[in-house]
Amino acid sequence: SYPEETKFLRSELYKWAGDANCYDKDEPYVEVVTSPNNPDGSIRGTVVNREGGKAIHDLAYYWPQYAPITSKADHDAMLFTFSKATGHAGTRIGWAIVKDKVIAAKMVKFIEVSSIGVSREAQLRAAKVLGVIADECRNTDVKGENFFEYGRRLMSERWGKLREVGMKSNGVFSLPKYPRDYCKFTGEYTDSNPAFAWLKSKEGLNCENLLRDESKIITRGGPSFGVDSTYTRVSMLSRDVEFELLLERLAAVRGTVNGN
Ligand SMILES: Cc1ncc(COP(=O)(O)O)c(C=O)c1O
Structure with missing residues (x-):
């Protein structure tokens, strides 16, 4: 959970500020939007919507087996994980789609510093599995369920x-x-x-x-x-x-x- 994580990281820059619905400070903020939400499965959007804020959209569960895909996700910062897409949690692969190049570069640096780099073997496995699934979905000749x-x-x-x-x-x-x-x-x-x-x-x-x-x-x-x-x-x-x-x-x- 986010409060536990924020405390664990002991960041001097960020503090857990509680439920976004109750956030009323006039300060820069980061709002994490999990949609579909964990734990309650609801579809969510940003609620603070104030200047000086950034939103991170966690789309871990935005896959057709869990929820209707109602529109193309097009947020500034979006997080995805292989674990909820296909059930390969142990492979430890996730990815982000981020519009701002400076933020993207900082994220790459964070991965480098915190993990010395992502396992090549895990990357190859995830790329292969996702490739097979995508090919199957695109190929209309395949009989039965994708x-x-x-x-x-x-x-x-x-x-x-x-x-x-x-x-x-x-x-x-x-x-x-x-x-x-x-x-x-x-x-x-x-x-x-x-x-x-x-x-x-x-x-x-x-x-x-x-x-x-x-x-x-x-x-x-x-x-x-x-x-x-x-x-x-x-x-x-x-x-x-x-x-x-x-x-x-x-x-x-x-x-x-x-x-x-
Ligand atoms: C909403 C949400 N985002 C991200 C994650 C992270 O998944 P993982 O660490 O397996 O990539 C989880 C895992 O439970 C989750 O529920």
């Missing part, structure tokens, strides 16, 4: 199952609703199927503790993300067996342990 269609179907099936469990929970927990939108990549109206489920329990319950104590489900609670403990974040990207076990355990949660 990589993103496959991912979208899988995510949509998982969300369908999770929502069913949520509906049967008698209000013990609920899930956010997302607007359907036109996806320019697939040419269809599609749903958002975020990589995380942002679970909310009944008022008065601590959702993270409740899931842990009643069903041995490990999640990350709302307070880590600046909201109250009725919220918790559950990964939707586990392996099939783990996901089925998650559904089974969630279905067994009764909300009788108050978890506080």
Whole structure:
């Protein structure tokens, strides 16, 4: 999470200034916009919009398996990661598209200083995988689903199952609703199927503790993300067996342990 990271880096230049929605200082600022957002999956834009500010758009989850691609991303500074695009988190490859050459050069220098350079092997692997996926998407002769269609179907099936469990929970927990939108990549109206489920329990319950104590489900609670403990974040990207076990355990949660 950003507060933890900012503190860890002990930067003299930057301080964590809190939720952008509450930012009212008349000072230079950097606003990080994560869209689709982690943890709640919402589509976001800048909110401060003041002179002297810069925005960094984190588009880690802006891929068709998670959300409709409604427009070409065209921000001044955009971050992407191989990990959420294809699931290759361990390869540790990300990239940025940055319009200002001076900022881009500083970012290159930062990578050099902090890591002495990015593993060539990892770069080659990422370039190959992305190349294969892009070729498959462009080649209309390929029969069956392409990589993103496959991912979208899988995510949509998982969300369908999770929502069913949520509906049967008698209000013990609920899930956010997302607007359907036109996806320019697939040419269809599609749903958002975020990589995380942002679970909310009944008022008065601590959702993270409740899931842990009643069903041995490990999640990350709302307070880590600046909201109250009725919220918790559950990964939707586990392996099939783990996901089925998650559904089974969630279905067994009764909300009788108050978890506080
Ligand atoms: C919104 C967002 N951005 C960036 C990242 C960084 O991903 P990685 O370190 O795997 O490149 C994550 C990982 O969880 C994320 O959720």
